[in-house]
Amino acid sequence: MSPVEIHQKLRDVFRDVFDDPLLEITDSTTAADVEDWDSLTHINLIVAAEKTYAVSFTTKEVKALSNVGDFIRLIASRAK
Amino acid sequence: MLKNDRTELSYAELVRKARQQAPGRRQKFKVALLADVSTQHLAPLLRVLFASNGVDVEIYEAGYDTVELEAFDPASGLYAFEPHLVCIFQSLWKLKSLYYVFVGDRTKFSEVQAAKTEAVWKAIQSRTQAQVMQSTFVLPYERPFGNYGSRVEDTLMGAVTELNRTLSLKARALSSVFMSDIDYLAAWVGRRHFLDEKLWALSKSLCALEFLPDVAQNVVDIALATYxxxxxxxxxxxxxxxxxxxxxxxxxxxxxxxxxxxxxxxxxxxxxxxxxxxxxxxxxxxxxxxxxxxxxxxxxxxxxxxxxxxxxxxxxxxxxxxxxxxxxxxxxxxxxxxxxxxxxxxxxxxxxxxxxxxxxxxxxxxxxxxxxxxxxxLNLFETASHSSLDGQRNVLYEDQEKRDIDKSRFASLDDYLASLETTAVFSRFEPRNLSRIAQLIQRSNQFNLTTRRYSEAECVELMNDAHHFYPFSITVHDRFGKFGLINVVVLRKTPEALEIDTFLMSCRVLQRGIEQYAMNKIFDYARLCGYKRVNGRYIPTAKNMMVAGFFEKFGFDRADADEGDAGTTWHLTVADYEPREVPIRELKLPQGADHGESTQ
Missing domain, CATH: 3.40.50.1000 (HAD superfamily/HAD-like)
Structure with missing residues (x-):
């Protein structure tokens, strides 16, 4: 899967989790940029992404995520 | 009950519905959640599922891990809420750490835990008419003895089994306490795959063929262990x-x-x-x-x-x-x-x-x-003998009176707090703690007065600039184990006053006297430096409402001007501060602990 494909799919995951059909994300998007992105929705995001890409992240990886770019790189390193 | 099938419990679907849910207008059924696990993911699901059954529900979520604190404090949020139902969720995760640090005879562990939970029920019953719902503990997967563990008295598996049983028996005696069998739910995830009704009908098979190899391997494991x-x-x-x-x-x-x-x-x-x-x-x-x-x-x-x-x-x-x-x-x-x-x-x-x-x-x-x-x-540790077993038999016959741990021991909040034997280590910022300090500064939202997000590099500067700053942290333990570093304070030294630049705490340790202990430390330091006044600031955010009244509680006066986004300033004359009594014992750092190798 190319980074562009991952990005598009991830955007849909975000739109779904935040229930906002117009939400856009970039590599530098962080929790501070999205309203409602708190520790609760963060876990929902991780779980939804794991399901969407059929991957599993380690605890350490999840803790180290700081922006969308990190997230995409992590998914790329895991997805077949 | 589910009306049609399990799709009614799709997590993603329920979360979506929770977002769209409009508040109802009927009289509310009030449910309080007391838990040593997080309840934020659970609460919205409850709202949707109650609503789909035609019940408007109002939910009170107590702070993380405050079951006893809420129950024993007559002035707690729980009682102010006047619940109809109090749901107590206690988890294997927490129980495990208690078990591993339990001092003394482990065969008494389940008895002690059950007595503590029973005391919580009784405290709630004495102050409300609410029904109580108590969760069971999920049985652990680790078995240091393999199958042989069922013959050994002091195993985690045995303790959890015994605890579930004891709680159920105690609940039977009380008409308003209901058990919520979480272990059944966990086991169901296994049973629904393991049991195969069709194969039973066709060939009287013990289980689905897929799992018969596990049954066979278990026989081999036990047989080999006996050899x-x-x-x-x-x-x-x-x-x-x-x-x-x-x-x-x-x-x-x-x-x-x-x-x-x-x-x-x-x-x-x-x-x-x-x-x-x-x-x-x-x-x-x-x-x-x-x-x-x-x-x-x-x-x-x-x-x-x-x-x-x-x-x-x-x-x-x-x-x-x-x-x-x-x-x-x-x-x-x-x-x-x-x-x-x-x-x-x-x-x-x-x-x-x-x-x-x-x-x-x-x-x-x-x-x-x-x-x-x-x-x-892998069940690597199957065994067929245990040398200290004979010694443990005596325990069974020990005086029953001794097992009857004083069940009403935690009648008051103060007694309870004292029983926790909380100890605190106070320390100025030091290299080995900086990563954790920076992490706490980045993550704390609720108990955070100014929400200033210092990076680890900035924390290094704060640590080194002794002329302008006095930054400290507090690490807390109690008799059940370690909370770790949970409080960070940065004091700024100005010519006029000592300023509380940052004051934040992990929400895991609310209502334990930690903030009072920290405030005592702030005024100790102000006195030591000869300051006449301590200034504080509260900058409101969407998430830190819980500390809006923080300075007032300590007797600070609010400055007249509200500075909008910059928040409100507060001051208190050092001579007017009365040190708070705290149920905490202070530990001095072991000698040389300050001089550990730095990772910087």
């Missing part, structure tokens, strides 16, 4: 196996233990290994390391569960691991087929498998949080 073919020794790698990171590179202060990185996962893994050691499995170390550096972690690191005394043979050098394992085998004089080698590194695992084919070398998963699960799945 003395059990595992006698576990050989452990160190770096990234029993702690996170590489001690030679990351330094004594930089390895993942305690609050750092995966520290929690490694603590559980080490606790499991210690259980194996208690049950008679010999632990050995085989690590590519400088021996003195590796041993120092065992000797001095506060996050270690395993200590040198638990390790029968300690080999740390730069020879290949097969050679070192041969040496360990000679020392112990046992067969390779009774040894298990645990190493996170696939290269080392394969090397040892190739050179010593008889030794057992399990694959380990990448995430250390899954080590115990993975090893448990």
């Amino acid at each position: 003395g073919r059990g595992v006698k020794c576990v050989v452990l790698d160190l770096d990234n196996t029993i702690w996170g990171g590489v001690v030679g590179d990351d330094g004594f202060d930089g390895i993942g233990l305690g609050d750092l990185d995966d520290g929690d996962a490694f603590r559980f893994f080490q606790s499991y290994l210690l259980e194996l050691s208690r049950r008679g499995v010999v632990l050995a170390v085989c690590s590519k390391n400088d021996e003195a550096i590796a041993r120092r972690v065992f000797k001095e690191h506060p996050g270690m569960v395993l200590r040198e005394e638990h390790i029968a043979v300690f080999v740390a050098n730069w020879l290949d691991k097969a050679t070192n394992i041969r040496h360990i085998r000679e020392e112990l004089n046992i067969g390779y087929d009774t040894m298990v080698f645990l190493d996170d590194n696939p290269f080392e695992r394969n090397l040892v498998r190739q050179l010593i084919p008889e030794i057992i070398v399990p694959e380990l998963p990448e995430d250390p949080a899954l080590y115990v699960r993975t090893i448990s799945e």
Whole structure:
């Protein structure tokens, strides 16, 4: 899967989790940029992404995520 | 009840519905959640599921891990809420850590825990008409004795089984206490796959054929154990196996233990290994390391569960691991087929498998949080005897009176707080704590007065600039274990006054007197420096409403002007501050602890 494909799919995951059909994300998007992105929705995001890409992240990886770019790189390193 | 099928419980679907849910107008059914697990994900699901059954529900979520505090404090939010139903969720996660640090006779553990929970029920019953719903504990997967554990009295599995049973019996005697059998739900996930009604009808099969190999392997495991073919020794790698990171590179202060990185996962893994050691499995170390550096972690690191005394043979050098394992085998004089080698590194695992084919070398998963699960799945530690069993029999006949732990012991909140034996370590910022401090500064939202997000580099500056700043942190333990570093305060020294630049706390330790203890420290320091006044600031955010009244509680006066986004300023004359009584014992740092190797 190319980074562009991952990005598009991830955007849909975000739109779904935040229930906002117009939400856009970039590599530098962080929790501070999205309203409602708190520790609760963060876990929902991780779980939804794991399901969407059929991957599993380690605890350490999840803790180290700081922006969308990190997230995409992590998914790329895991997805077949 | 579900009306049609399990799709009614789709998590994603329920979360979506929770967002769209309009508040109802009927009279509300009031449900309070008291839990030692987080309830934020659960509450919205409850709202939707109640609504779909035609019930408008109002939910009170008590702070994380405040079950006893809410129940024993007549002025708590729980009682102000006037609930119809109080749901108490207590988890295996928490129970495990209590069990592993339980001092004294472990056969009494379930009795002690059940008495504590019963005291909570009775406190609630004495102050409300509410129904109480108590969860059961999910049985653990780790079995240091394998199937033989059912014959041993002091195992975690036995303690949890006993606790569930005792709670159910106690609940029977009380008409308003209902058990919510969470362990049944967990077991159901297994049973729905394991049991096969069709195969039973067709061929009287015990279970789905897919799982019959497990049944057969279990027979083999038990049979071999009775013939003395059990595992006698576990050989452990160190770096990234029993702690996170590489001690030679990351330094004594930089390895993942305690609050750092995966520290929690490694603590559980080490606790499991210690259980194996208690049950008679010999632990050995085989690590590519400088021996003195590796041993120092065992000797001095506060996050270690395993200590040198638990390790029968300690080999740390730069020879290949097969050679070192041969040496360990000679020392112990046992067969390779009774040894298990645990190493996170696939290269080392394969090397040892190739050179010593008889030794057992399990694959380990990448995430250390899954080590115990993975090893448990292999049932490596089946046994057929336990030497200290005879000694334990006596315990059964011990005076029953002694078992009757004073059940009404926690009648008042003060008694309860005192019983926790909370200890605190106060310390100015120091290198080994900076990562955790920076992490807490980044993550704390609720108990955070100014929400200033200092990075780790900025924390280094705060630490070094003694002329302008006095930054400190507080690390807390109680008799059940470690909370770790949970409070951070940055004081700014200005010519006019001592300013509280930052004051934040982890929400895990609310209502324990920690903030009072910290405030005492602030005024001690102000007095020491000769300040007349301490200034504070509260900057409101969407998430820190819980501390809006913080300064007022300590007797600060609010300055007239509201500065909008900059918040409100507060001041208090040093002479007017009355030090608070706190149920906390202060621990002095051990000598030399300030001078640990820095990772900076």
